[in-house]
Amino acid sequence: MEPLYLARESRVHRLSPEVKIAAVLLFTIVVVVTPREDLTAFAGYTLLIALVAGLARVPAGWLLKRATIELPFVLLAVVLPFTGHGERVDWLGLSLSVDGLYGAWNIFAKGTLGVLASLLLAATTSMRDLILGLDRLRCPTVITQIMTFMLRYIDVLIDDARRMRIARLSRGYDPRFLWQVKAFAVGVGALFLRSYERGERVYLAMLSRGYSGRMPSGSGSKAPAAEWVVSSALPVAAAGIAVAAAVLA
Template structure:
């Protein structure tokens, strides 16, 4: 339970970005994303500059480009939605390869794809250079309401336990002839899901009572109280400041 809880997106590379305090990285990525979102879609040069910044950061953090591209496919549903906008948009239209496309739809599709891709890449870089435990510590230092960080902490700590419980219940169903290919056997799955919920709820109550009996008062003790020095804040500020400069020049 006291492990670092390195999530599947974390890459242990030991780069300078990895060694930065988590709160400075969270703030830097947040400000960068805000600048990207506020940039008008017509400023193509600005988006090219933002992408160059992300590429440089990935190189400094030693995060492989192929690794980023594979995990960036999480935005494919939004890309597919954006592709439909030029066909169903209103207003002025242009002909391209025998197709009538809406100008407003083209701008909207580009806006979604460009800004969504940059946001996803920046978030992946944050996840690749920061463990989940450090992310929670960073949010706590940024004065995020404790109820959110506590819920995330408990979810992180017991996610593997719940997954193992679900796996054992599935094996038990299969040993009793359960076959998920048949629709009429969905009742067994629903019953198992309800049982897993009740079991998890009861475990949570027992854990909470045990914590209260040991002095828990609504806030988990921090094992690392190191505050980010001014130098790390200055280094992290490079990303949003450069993005603001790119937006201004574009």
């Protein structure tokens, strides 16, 4: 079950996962280090995201709907113009802090671009390929292995939780109120114990089959140089936009 992956036939989908991860990471770094006053640079970054989304055949509505995950941070940013210090301006009878306005814009612009870039990566790369790409980028082995097991057993845990809920309902007990939270807590505890015991059994089974601390490497060759060149277009273009905005400012 991969709710964020969109199976499409596009050049972006066909790129090796490690080059896409590196491109998104470098693009995000460029966005983060861009001064918040360079408004034209952020407009350019938005155009780059739109161009990549078009090449990847990812609908704009799909991106915008899932980008609402950043709403709590946007709500926090709305407060800054009213609570900031320093120079103030009047707008529609409201006294707003200039530094607070820039701070709110900084959170909104950089957060939105980071979320959109991450969503594009998730939409064009399956979870298995993401883990494989991280492994090829020399991400610590313990992290990639934890992610691999999480991907493998998350559906098992969800199915266990579903069966436990069905068992409660079949016995006429469906806790819905705060004073009935004990049943839910007991269920979570039982699910944790089941998961822990299953993990111990799986680990022993792996040791008996020669596990030495590293999972077998995935199939497929590493990304060719041409793909690195293609993927570098995104961060290089972003860096060019940042430099041009700084020169013209």
